[in-house]
Amino acid sequence: MAQGSMAPGIHPGRLSSDQLAENFEDLHAPFAPHEAAVAADRCYFCYDAPCVTACPTAIDIPLFIRQIQTGQPENAAKTIFDQNILGGMCARVCPTETLCEEACVRETAEGKPVEIGRLQRFATDTMMAQGVHPFERAARTGKRVAVVGAGPAGLACAHRLAMKGHDVVIHEARENPGGLNEYGIAAYKTVGGFAEAEVDWLLKIGGITVETGKALGRDLSLEGLKADFDAVFLSIGLGGVNALRADGEDKSGVANAVDFIAELRQADDLTKLPVGRNVVVIGGGMTAVDAAVQSKLLGAENVTIAYRRGREAMSASRYEQDLAASKGVKLMFNVQPVAVHGNGAAVEVELEYTTTEGGKLTGTGETLRIAADQVFKAIGQTLEGAPSGLTLDGGKIAVTGAGRTSVDGVWAGGDCATGGDDLTVTAVAEGRDAAEDIHAGLMA
Amino acid sequence: MADLTTNFLGISSPNPFWLASAPPTDKEYNVRRAFEAGWGGVVWKTLGSEGPPVVNVNGPRYGAIYGADRRLLGLNNIELITDRPLQTNLDEIARVKADYPDRAVIVSIMVPCEEAEWKAILPRVEETGADGIELNFGCPHGMSERGMGSAVGQVPEYIEMVTRWCKEYYSKPVIVKLTPNITDIRYPARAAHKGGADAVSLINTISSITSVNLDNFSPEPSIDGKGSHGGYCGPAVKPIAMNMVAEIARDPETAGLPISGIGGVTTWRDAAEFMSLGAGNVQVCTAAMTYGFRVVQEMIAGLSRWMDEKGYSSTDQFIGKAVPNVTDWQYLNLNYVTKARIDQDACIKCGRCFAACEDTSHQAISMSPDRVFEVIDAECVACNLCVDVCPVENCITMERLSAGTVDPRTGKTVSDDYANWTMHPNNPMSTAAE
Ligand SMILES: Cc1cc2nc3c(=O)[nH]c(=O)nc-3n(C[C@H](O)[C@H](O)[C@H](O)COP(=O)(O)OP(=O)(O)OC[C@H]3O[C@@H](n4cnc5c(N)ncnc54)[C@H](O)[C@@H]3O)c2cc1C
Ligand SMILES: Cc1cc2nc3c(=O)[nH]c(=O)nc-3n(C[C@H](O)[C@H](O)[C@H](O)COP(=O)(O)O)c2cc1C
Ligand code: SF4
DSSP states (O other), X not given: OOOOTTSOSEESOSSOHHHHHHHTSOSSOOOOHHHHHHHHHTOOOOTTOHHXXXXXXXXXXXXXXXXXXXXXXXXXXXXXXXXXXXXXXXXXXXXXXXXXXXXXXXXXXXXXXXXXXXXXXXHHHHHHHXXXXXXXXXXXXXXXXXXXXXXXXXXXXXXXXXXXXXXXXXXXXXXXXXXXXXXXXXXXXXXXXXXXXXXXXXGGGSSEEEEETOOBTTTBOHHHHHHHSSEEEEOOOOOEEOOOOOBTTTSBTEEEHHHHHHXXXXXXXXXXXXXXXXXXXXXXXXXXXXXXXXXXXXXXXXXXXXXXXXXXXXXXXXXXXXXXXXXXXXXXXSEEEEEEXXXXXXXXXXXXXXXXXXXXXXXXEEEEEXXXXXXXXXXXXXOOOOOTTXXXXXXXXXXXXXXXXXXXXXXXXXXXXXXXXSSHHHHHHHHHXXXXXXXXXXXX | OOOOOEEETTEEESSSEEEOSSGGGSSHHHHHXXXXXXXXXXXXXXXXXXXXXXXXXXXXXXXXXXXGGGOEEEEEEOOOSOOSOHHHHHHHHHHHHHHOTTSEEEEEEOOOSOHHHHHHHHHHHHHTTOSEEEEEOOOOSSGGGGTOTHHHHTOHHHHHHHHHHHHHHOOSOEEEEOOSOSSOTHHHHHHHHHTTOSEEEEOOOEEEOOEEOTTTOOEESOBTTBOOOEEEESGGGHHHHHHHXXXXXXXXXXXXXXXXXXXXXXXXXXXXXXXXXXXXXXXXXXXXXXXXXXXXHHHHHHHHHHHHHHTOSSXXXXXXXXXXXXXXXXXXXXXXXXXXXXXXXXXXXXXXXXXXXXXXXXXXEEEOTTOOEEEOTTTOOOOOHHHHHOSSTTTEEEEEOOTTOBOTTTOOBOOOSOOOGGGOTXXXXXXXXX
């Protein structure tokens, strides 16, 4: 029997498995062919299209949409994969409302952009369902490249290098490849084991070996990799989490949002995954929204996002905020945590109101308490375990050009490196561009 | 509300919207429902000679061309004339006409080009009490292979001959329906006129292949792997039909000959356009076949609102109003100089005008790094392509240069005198006074 939302404390099985299955369905149902045709017909085939400029991987969007229009989603998929080998995942997870679709001229014209993300998914799903991999490796060059971290940046880099004929070994600390595609992205954005299937599909290019359970700093060293390989690409993401610096942070029931999400993504049976009755998420980014929404979907009664600044400062897009609100998540602005109360286990969170004066955030002294048996920290991830010897900048590996680090022969990209937003699509672009640069260097 | 009552050849109908001879008018059941829905008249599906009726194919009859969202833009058919017995149709026509005396009922006929055939059928048609007949000289498929339909419509002498027979053996109005599958529509129209026709109606369908199946290489609609050209109709044919109507309306040899306009009429606006080009009424087939009889309600309400707005109290007041403005190219005013103007506030920055002008026209639009598109007057020839490809209505317009200004493209001062090609110095045949 399902426990229901009202049971106090942190419990599994608040909802029946049927209800859970329904809650965690695809956020956006895939297009049926006719829907895709109608959506594709809305594209104006703009000159030097603004959507292409807005896409970090610069997919030729008008061309692929036209290829859908003319009945060839496979050619559309090829156009997408030429620029973005993880076009399938990006179609699902990109915040298109702040990327391509925001730039769409029909957004300007009538506030309704062409649904580029869903069209991209229609194309890529079509080809991937056929099991076709559209690229072939060039003749082997005999060069070997080490990639560290099998997230989107590492995978995109490895694929492009393999295409060029190089042999690639990806070293991944976790059990499974995929990075945050596998452990981070909200479950309802990538249903049906898509992340795993996509990695398998990507590896069909050949020439890529994935070694899981191999962590840089523990099992491997940068020096060793440099000695064994012709080039190294670091794409280790952001493994650390910022601390709250609030009293009672160590009480049980207080956890990292990313850990909760990873557990959720790896769970075989969501009825076994515990969630609180009263959940409070501290933070204002995509991670906060994902943790909050998924808590609600698991059956929490009250879920609150507490963000220390105003709505306009939130890094989660307006679309994400509205998604959270539509699922019943309460958004609180201008409040910061000062303490977690409870005898051993969290019971309440105490928040203080804030104001921003001259760009500086200060507490007003006025506080309030809200019930919280589970508190998720989502106030940003940090770089962890970067090999020494690399220059850092603002807590990330400093890179110039196409991902060149301060150390010769070592490139970096994705969340762990400077430049660009921390997004899947940006990681793909950086991995791809570093691969091109590595290739140019190796063949020179 | 403007009165839409239309008098065509002395036949009065409550509005100018008639259903063309086609499946919508193939039987009593349909026609009664059409009249209930508000249609002003019908041209009954074409009747053939007494005897075993024609047979239709038993596979698909239609092919289609689509716009966005499967909007039907063009339809093609390989249907023949009515495949029901003659007497059945005649009985039904008589019953319907008796019950709807205020609606126009015209009987379409197609029998072989022999006087005896026409002499035999016409009195029987007359007995039904229908208001007139329409001679189907237009059907381009099937029947034409048997020497009827467009096979007659393509030979002016036959048209004249058969029309004469009809005027002899039938007392009410005779309308001759023309085929567009001919190079100059004025010749068959003149022949009909000479034969004594009371009116012409046009167009019938255009010979066409709508698509080819790229798996079995059969034209569509495919009948067991083979296809035959069909007749094309629907919104796609309207421009062709309107030109043909206008050609007849402004031909001195057929001046005053009433015209029933057909081809792609889908909205009130289409009807108003046909009528302004000289059609006394319009006939509709594809729009009804696509949307059902109810579409006529939009046409009726739309036309009367437009007439009210323009101050017309009857359809006669605008019928033919555009005809004097249809002229030959050589008489167009070459001193009418315009330039494209882009409304920057309305512009959504798609850049289609730039691509069109830069790649395929006159390199007369500039594009800035921040996507501001501007017309370069010194290059703009005023072709209008940018206006046509712009997805935002009225964002790009053509503005006339006033007399006295200098056209930066030609360096010439714009004059408001009328001057056409016949007077132009580059024309070797120029008749301009030196
Ligand atoms: C909860 C959450 C939700 C998100 N939702 C979205 C979204 O909807 N849309 C979007 O565009 N972006 C989203 N993002 C951001 C996006 O997931 C990241 O920007 C993207 O995954 C970065 O890719 P990456 O390859 O740089 O790093 P990661 O995906 O983090 O991959 C890094 C990989 O390196 C491995 N690794 C780390 N350290 C070592 C080591 N020492 N040795 C070996 N391997 C190591 C890790 O195990 C991991 O597999 C989200 C992020 C989070 C946390
Ligand atoms: C299926 C079909 C059958 C037709 N049959 C006839 C016919 O029997 N006699 C005739 O004169 N015209 C026939 N037509 C032509 C129509 O009457 C009309 O001239 C033509 O379709 C153009 O008008 P529209 O664009 O409104 O359809 C037929 C058209 C269609 C689509
Ligand atoms: S009217 Fe023709 S020539 Fe002038 S700007 Fe537009 S497309 Fe170019």
